[in-house]
Amino acid sequence: MGHRADHRGPGGARHDDRLRRRAARPEDSWAAAFGLVLTLLWLYVETLRLLTLVREGDVY
Numbered sequence: 001m002g003h004r005a006d007h008r009g010p011g012g013a014r015h016d017d018r019l020r021r022r023a024a025r026p027e028d029s030w031a032a033a034f035g036l037v038l039t040l041l042w043l044y045v046e047t048l049r050l051l052t053l054v055r056e057g058d059v060y
Helices: 012-022 026-056
Strands: none
Touching: none
8 A cells, every 4th residue: 555645646746846936935934924914804894894883774
């Protein structure tokens, strides 16, 4: 019984090389984290805005 790394499906080693080249670089992880924080902050602000509109009765 071989190791999982021994099994190369269609494309073989070339496929593995392409996946490694397309993978995110570790030094770019801060940009992903920053984008996630901004998105969560935006969702929070929009939720508060909508709740304020509902409480004031301004929603049609």
